[in-house]
Amino acid sequence: MSEQLKTSEVKVGDKLLSKDGTELTVTRIDPTFLTFDGMMAFVEDSDQQWFKMPAKIDSEVTVLSRG
Numbered sequence: 001m002s003e004q005l006k007t008s009e010v011k012v013g014d015k016l017l018s019k020d021g022t023e024l025t026v027t028r029i030d031p032t033f034l035t036f037d038g039m040m041a042f043v044e045d046s047d048q049q050w051f052k053m054p055a056k057i058d059s060e061v062t063v064l065s066r067g
Contacts, residue, residue, distance in 0.1 A: 004060040007040060013067015016042055016053065023064060024051045 002017060010016065015025050024044035033039035033054040042053045042061070055061055 002062050002064050005063045007055045007057060007059055007061055010042060010061060010063065011067060015064040015067070017062040017064055018051075018053045022051060022053075024049070024053060025067070 010026060010029065012026050012029065015023060017023055024042065025046065026042045027045050028043040030041040030043060030052075033041040036054075038057050039054055040057050042055065044051045053061075
């Protein structure tokens with residue numbers, strides 16, 4: 001079961017669903033995304049995949065499970 005959470009509530013280990021349907025397990029949270037103001041990024045850097053999901057600060061993301 002998924003839930004919507006504020007980006008500020010996401011923790012390392014949480015499993016997220018990106019807008020394109022890619023699932024990622026957060027291994028790192030970057031407080032900025034490139035040089036865009038008000039943006040951050042969730043990263044999975046694992047043996048299974050490398051994926052970086054940008055998100056607006058204080059927006060909501062879909063969390064599939066909590067780590």
